[in-house]
Amino acid sequence: MRSSVLRLAIAASIALVSAPVLADAPKCEPEKIAEKYPELAGKTLLMGADGQTPPYAFLDPKTKTLVGSDIDLAKKVFDCIGVKYEIRPAAWSGIFPAVVAGQMDLMFYIYYNAKRVQQADFVVYMKAGTGAITQKGNPKNIKSNDDLCGKTVAVGLGTVEEAQMKELGGKCVASGKETVTVMTYPDHAAGFRLVANNRADIMLTDLALVDRTVADNPTVYERAYGIISGFQIGAAVKKGNTALAQALLDGLKAVQASGGQQEVFKKYGVDPALELPAELKTN
Numbered sequence: 001m002r003s004s005v006l007r008l009a010i011a012a013s014i015a016l017v018s019a020p021v022l023a024d025a026p027k028c029e030p031e032k033i034a035e036k037y038p039e040l041a042g043k044t045l046l047m048g049a050d051g052q053t054p055p056y057a058f059l060d061p062k063t064k065t066l067v068g069s070d071i072d073l074a075k076k077v078f079d080c081i082g083v084k085y086e087i088r089p090a091a092w093s094g095i096f097p098a099v100v101a102g103q104m105d106l107m108f109y110i111y112y113n114a115k116r117v118q119q120a121d122f123v124v125y126m127k128a129g130t131g132a133i134t135q136k137g138n139p140k141n142i143k144s145n146d147d148l149c150g151k152t153v154a155v156g157l158g159t160v161e162e163a164q165m166k167e168l169g170g171k172c173v174a175s176g177k178e179t180v181t182v183m184t185y186p187d188h189a190a191g192f193r194l195v196a197n198n199r200a201d202i203m204l205t206d207l208a209l210v211d212r213t214v215a216d217n218p219t220v221y222e223r224a225y226g227i228i229s230g231f232q233i234g235a236a237v238k239k240g241n242t243a244l245a246q247a248l249l250d251g252l253k254a255v256q257a258s259g260g261q262q263e264v265f266k267k268y269g270v271d272p273a274l275e276l277p278a279e280l281k282t283n
Helices: 002-024 031-035 069-081 092-101 160-172 188-196 207-216 240-255 262-267
Strands: 042-049 057-059 084-089 105-112 122-133 151-156 181-185 202-206 223-236 274-279
Touching: 002 262, 042 069, 042 092, 042 202, 057 240, 069 105, 069 240, 069 262, 092 202, 092 207, 092 223, 105 122, 122 188, 122 207, 122 240, 151 160, 151 188, 160 202, 181 188, 188 223, 188 240, 202 207, 207 223, 207 262, 223 240, 223 274, 240 262, 240 274
Parallel strands: 042 084, 042 105, 151 181, 151 202
Antiparallel strands: 105 223, 122 202, 122 223, 122 274
């Protein structure tokens, strides 16, 4: 009997200690949108998404609608805030300029950097990862960037990876090794073809995209290695749209606190370790 009473007392103590923490946890309050974000009440947010970027955004072959981790996460955040929304397919190159110009309200999954934050405000929520995809069996036995001297590497035109590989090529030469042959491509499909046709030894691009491509084509490709970079990824809104930026920040914090972002990442094969505590970036 004494032990039962003692256990109850301990449980009650834990509940008392835990209660304030739970009360302070971010939570969804869609019914309070008019009170918390009066500028958004009754408004329908317009979000642009590139349907050519699986697993983040792509067309469901059955429903012909946009699905993916960006789409699911955005919907969770919108529902958490209590705002109405429309998610419209658009070409990647045109979405950010449309957000900057106020023609679209926001976009998800865009790299935050010093140049872009001069044009828009960001709410970051995940870290970036780079994946290296090669032919099935990894015939050149490439295990890391250290193995790339003398290799042909496919990278997106104008990407961070292109700059990194050009820099690495110089270091290879300085150390007496062969340089890196950098081969650029205009879109992901073209890059994957370079590897499949053995024109490139390896291709560097988004980690989750690499894993998705390998899973869909297991007899053609293999992930050689992955790198979690220091870059941050977030949702972008028009510069100075403080009401929407704050609402997205609150919504993302609440969704993260409930485990919703982890749930979305796992559903689409995005490494849950890439989640980053939501933070507003205006400079």
